[in-house]
Amino acid sequence: MENRTREYWAQRAQAAKCHHRAFIDGSFRDTGGAELYSKESPIDGRVLAEFPVGSAEDVDSAVASARLAFDDGRWGHQSATVRQAALLRLADLVEANAEELAILDVLEVGKPVRDAISIDLPLSLGVLRYCASATDKILGTVTPADSRTLAITVRSPRGVVGAIVGWNFPLVLAIQKMAPALAMGNTIVLKPSELSSSSALRLAELAVEAGIPPGVFNVLPGLGRTVGARLASHPDVDLLTFTGSSATGKKIMEAAASNMKRLLLECGGKSANIVCEDCPDLDAVADGVMGRMFWNQGQVCTAGTRLIVAESVSRELVKRIADRAIRVRAGDPLDGATAFGAIVSRPQMDKVLGYIHSGTQDGASLVVGGRRVREDSGGYFVEPTVFENVRADMKIAREEIFGPVLSVMTFKTVAEAIALANATSYGLSATVWTRSAEVTQKMIAGLRAGEIAINTVSNPSPGAMFGAMPLEPHKQSGFGVESGMEGLQTYTALKAVQIHA
Ligand code: NAD
Numbered sequence: 321m322e323n324r325t326r327e328y329w330a331q332r333a334q335a336a337k338c339h340h341r342a343f344i345d346g347s348f349r350d351t352g353g354a355e356l357y358s359k360e361s362p363i364d365g366r367v368l369a370e371f372p373v374g375s376a377e378d379v380d381s382a383v384a385s386a387r388l389a390f391d392d393g394r395w396g397h398q399s400a401t402v403r404q405a406a407l408l409r410l411a412d413l414v415e416a417n418a419e420e421l422a423i424l425d426v427l428e429v430g431k432p433v434r435d436a437i438s439i440d441l442p443l444s445l446g447v448l449r450y451c452a453s454a455t456d457k458i459l460g461t462v463t464p465a466d467s468r469t470l471a472i473t474v475r476s477p478r479g480v481v482g483a484i485v486g487w488n489f490p491l492v493l494a495i496q497k498m499a500p501a502l503a504m505g506n507t508i509v510l511k512p513s514e515l516s517s518s519s520a521l522r523l524a525e526l527a528v529e530a531g532i533p534p535g536v537f538n539v540l541p542g543l544g545r546t547v548g549a550r551l552a553s554h555p556d557v558d559l560l561t562f563t564g565s566s567a568t569g570k571k572i573m574e575a576a577a578s579n580m581k582r583l584l585l586e587c588g589g590k591s592a593n594i595v596c597e598d599c600p601d602l603d604a605v606a607d608g609v610m611g612r613m614f615w616n617q618g619q620v621c622t623a624g625t626r627l628i629v630a631e632s633v634s635r636e637l638v639k640r641i642a643d644r645a646i647r648v649r650a651g652d653p654l655d656g657a658t659a660f661g662a663i664v665s666r667p668q669m670d671k672v673l674g675y676i677h678s679g680t681q682d683g684a685s686l687v688v689g690g691r692r693v694r695e696d697s698g699g700y701f702v703e704p705t706v707f708e709n710v711r712a713d714m715k716i717a718r719e720e721i722f723g724p725v726l727s728v729m730t731f732k733t734v735a736e737a738i739a740l741a742n743a744t745s746y747g748l749s750a751t752v753w754t755r756s757a758e759v760t761q762k763m764i765a766g767l768r769a770g771e772i773a774i775n776t777v778s779n780p781s782p783g784a785m786f787g788a789m790p791l792e793p794h795k796q797s798g799f800g801v802e803s804g805m806e807g808l809q810t811y812t813a814l815k816a817v818q819i820h821a
Pocket of ligand 1 (some may be wrong): 484485486487488511512513514542543544545547548549550552563564565566567568569571572586587588589620621622720722748793
């Protein structure tokens with residue numbers, strides 16, 4: 321696929337069929353809502369599609385379909401091996417339709433086609449196959465009791481899962497929700513972002529082709545305030561699993577209180593990338609910082625947006641990062657050579673540029689970048705941007721920008737580095753570069769983050785790449801465990817059973 325030309329991808333884009341109708345009970349159907357939502361292309365700004373914003377009635381009908389499919393046991397009562405085989409067939413179909421799924425995400429969110437093919441697809445397939453292989457591996461326990469009592473725990477599916485996700489990795493996020501839910505025997509109603517619904521809708525169609533019964537996996541496009549809000553408050557949803565901003569996560573917590581539905585919230589981040597004086601080779605660190613920060617145009621929940629670097633190596637490291645950043649050119653996402661694509665939407669681009677403005681206003685020093693580029697294309701492109709002399713109280717140091725903006729701060733002691741790293745309301749991820757075992761131990765103990773990478777970029781690392789590493793966000797990055805065996809357990813309900821002879 322690496323050898324595909326720009327013309328090849330442009331032709332595929334031309335032929336691609338974006339989907340905006342709901343997929344309920346095994347077929348596509350129109351949605352309601354009085355208004356139309358207009359979706360613009362991040363690549364050239366033209367209107368890609370207009371579709372209804374969705375309604376509470378659409379949600380009710382999708383949840384009713386998932387409820388019936390759960391209660392009649394068409395999926396959950398199948399043996400674990402039958403569910404495993406169907407999910408593995410779905411993975412094969414995803415692989416067979418990889419280019420189509422990738423191009424849908426490229427068109428809707430503006431990520432480079434190279435990344436969609438070489439990162440998003442393997443990640444999606446890895447998660448799907450990992451979850452499929454685990455259908456028969458989530459085990460109960462036996463507790464010693466008396467000679468006439470068998471005391472055991474069993475894990476049952478939770479029931480109807482509601483899932484609401486964002487847009488930065490459309491296919492990956494859809495699979496991160498549907499795969500564990502279905503592997504554990506639940507049924508699901510998934511609401512993708514209004515900015516990127518197509519690949520999830522196509523995935524639902526492929527699921528039926530793979531033999532997953534209609535009604536088990538439903539996808540409902542629409543807005544957050546219409547479809548998302550009703551799904552979060554719906555009385556017949558048992559577990560709500562969410563990936564998106566912390567602000568929306570808080571709204572979902574309130575809505576979910578209606579029936580005390582279980583919650584899994586994977587929210588925002590402002591992750592620290594800590595470089596100590598005794599770090600390994602500075603060039604390797606600079607490469608790591610670049611990858612961790614600017615991948616997907618900085619639109620990554622775990623992006624290392626705060627570089628916290630020892631004063632003694634700061635000047636050298638920032639110089640190396642600037643040399644690299646200046647060479648990164650935003651390009652056409654449909655060109656296979658492009659490594660840095662578009663920002664997802666005009667409002668998101670304006671938000672990023674607003675943060676860049678605030679950094680300058682607050683007195684941070686702009687080292688490189690800071691501008692919108694490729695404006696002639698009509699698309700939404702912002703160049704990689706690096707600020708130094710950033711203070712912890714500045715907006716660019718505290719708030720999630722979700723764009724290609726790196727804030728550099730310095731420290732003198734390990735305690736100071738840990739305090740700076742913890743000085744935000746988020747707690748998703750952190751990276752540390754040091755050769756010292758003692759510093760490593762202190763960092764692991766002191767950092768308030770759900771994932772910590774030492775001398776590597778944790779995301780995507782081979783383990784996380786295939787959905788095997790669990791992630792529990794700390795602080796206002798959310799709660800509950802996603803991925804790995806612990807993440808699969810989130811989609812089960814524990815029952816303690818005593819059998820008396
Ligand atoms: P967002 O919170 O704006 O939207 C996420 C989803 O919630 C969308 O489907 C949206 O339609 C829906 N929504 C909006 N308002 C709602 C409401 N009132 N009720 C119910 N649903 C509602 O986030 P986004 O801009 O789509 O995504 C970016 C955010 O996602 C960033 O904060 C990023 O860090 C986070 N994210 C987190 C992870 C993780 O694993 N922790 C992964 C990817 C993205």
